[in-house]
Amino acid sequence: MNKTLNCYSFILFILSGFLFSCSNSKASFGANESSTDSSIVVDTFSEFPPEIEGCSCYFSSNKSDFESDQYIYVDDYGSNAFVSINGEMKSFSLSNSQKVADDHFIKTWISEDFEISLDYKQVGQVEETWQQKGTMRIKSKKGKEVVKEFYGECGC
Incomplete structure (x- = not known):
């Protein structure tokens, strides 16, 4: 009887190990899946929203994208x-919004799900536009974050 009890205990121990290892695997998969779903991907666009008319700031990932009208950010000034x-x-x-120096600005923008911090400096001027270079930090309310460098301009 004692040997039978030990045998059943051993089998129960092994089966419970398999049971917990399977459930931990599923929990881990679910956690990875949700973190992938909540990642931040900044897309480019070539047309401004209808709310943007007249003076504005518009930025691209780099000068080449800017010259190709591929933007990652726009505001109505x-x-x-x-x-x-x-x-x-x-x-x-x-x-x-704060003006750190004559040519250095920091702005914070908020939405329901995200916060954007822009830190940029003026690097040039052509007629009524001022060329800017800086970084954009986007944080989600779920704790994800992405930082992108940008190039663009502000003007009328």
């Missing part, structure tokens, strides 16, 4: 900005 994230054009409202 006021309180509204737009960025295409994960295939969807997102609207942002200005939260904070």
Whole structure:
């Protein structure tokens, strides 16, 4: 009887090990899947939203994309900005704006799901446009973050 009890205990121990290893595997897969779904992908666009008229700032990932009209960011030189994230054009409202120096600016924009921080400097001027270079940091409310360098201009 004692040997039978030990045998059953051993089999139960082995089976419970398999059971827990399978359930941990599924939990791990689910966690990886959700982190992939919540990643931040900044898309390019070539047409501005209808809310953008007149003076504006518009930025691209680099000078080549800028010259090809492939933008990652646009604002109305006021309180509204737009960025295409994960295939969807997102609207942002200005939260904070500071002029660090004559040619250095930091702006923070917020939406329901994201916060954008722009840190940029003026690197040139052509007629009524001012060329800018800087970084854009996008944070999701789920804790994901992406930082992109940009080149673009502001003007009328």
